[in-house]
Amino acid sequence: MIQTRFLSGQGLGNQLWTYAAARGIAEHLGRPHVVTGRDVFKGAEFLDIDFGEDPEPDAPVARFNEALFYDPELKYFSSGYDIRTEHLPPRVQLDGLFQSERYFHGREMELKHWIRPKAEVLSAAERYRDVCVLNLRGGEYKRHKALILPRSYWDMAVDVLRREAGATEILVVTDDPGYARAFLPEFPVLEGGVAECYAALMGAKALAVSNSSFSYFPIKTRSDRPFVVAPEHWARYGHPARRWAMPANLYRDWHWLSPAGELRSYEACRDAAEADAAWYEAEYSVRIPPSMGIGLPRSRFIPAGLKRPIKRAAARLFPTRIG
Structure with a gap:
């Protein structure tokens, strides 16, 4: 049995990656797949997935942690494909990021059966067939400045969409409308919840995405292959090291835009x-428990009851800088 555990702190994109990767591993190994934490699944209202059923619910479950590499130059936790997942204990829970397409083991076409939008999402997607989408990420990314894509990326991406996809109608789809209106004021911003954002990505004529896991599944579970622009090196776009912050995040069929404008x-x-x-596999060798907090911000020590109101007030005053 292969088990996925949803966590309340995960975003929807991260939840779908851990689910789909574990499903692919389970299919490859010929085992049942089970999901726990369904009460915190952030797509419950508009996505259907298979939570499975543990054939031996009282039997012990081993833990498997995907290999992560903390890069002190990039100040980022990196991951690729962990080949150890091909030889797992009989009953195991997988913990990690699991954002490599290799975990699907050639079953990418099965994704649309593993993750099924409800009828209202599919209907809403049809409204965006002539629209080109900019999937701008704000929110907590503004606390991690290296994740925020510069205005130059979006300007070049818009030029590419106009040239390669004939973009005339452009819409910003975002988790942070206030940030989007301040950062890209010349484009309309989609007003709606996460389900409407998901529908827009499923239906759009072409897209420029940010370095966020949210965009992958609505794009990859479509029946067609839209034109997609994504940032080269993903989570460290424009960094002098010119390194893929997570080699796992290079995806087939997408077009990768460099800081110099090369596609x-x-x-x-x-x-x-x-x-x-x-290089990460060869040069990085020390493993530590997450409790040591390596690479985590000092702000985690501020009580949540104090941090939240400060953040909300600051975000209203400085929408392009604070999330």
Whole structure:
């Protein structure tokens, strides 16, 4: 049995990645797949997934932690494909990021059966067939400045969408409308909840995405292949190291935009991403428990009851800087 555990602190994109990757591993190993934490699943209102049923609910479950590498130069936890998942204990819970397509073991076409939008989402997606979407991420990204994509990325991405996809109607889809209106004031911002955002990504004619896991599944579970622009090196776009912050985040069929405005194919980026993954595997060797807090912000020590009202007030005053 392969088990996925949903956590309340995960975003929807992270939950779907851990679910789909574990499902792919379970299919590959010929085992049942079970999901716990369904009460915190953030797509429950508009997505159907299979939570499975444990055939031996009283039997012990081992823990498996995906290999992560803390890069002190990038100040980021990196991951690739953990080959140890091909040889797992009989009953095991998988913990980690699991954002590599290799975990699907060639079953990408099954994603649309593993993650099923409800009828109202599919109907809403049809409204966006002539729209090109900018999937801007704000919110907590503004606390991690290296994750925020510069205005230059979006300007170049819009030029690419106009040139390659004939974009005339452009819509910003975001988790942070206040930030979007201040940062990209010339474009309309989608007003709606997470389900409407998901529908827009499923239906859009073409897209420019941010370095967020949210965009992957609404795009990859479509029946077509839209034109997609994404930031080269993903979570460290424009960093002088020119390293894939997570080699796992290079995805097939997407086009990767460099800070110099060069548009690269998946094939053109693959060798560099694989070399970065091999470098992490060869050079990084020390493993530590998450409780040591390596790489985590000092703000985690501020009580939540104090931090939340301060953040809300500051975000209203400085929408492009504070989330």
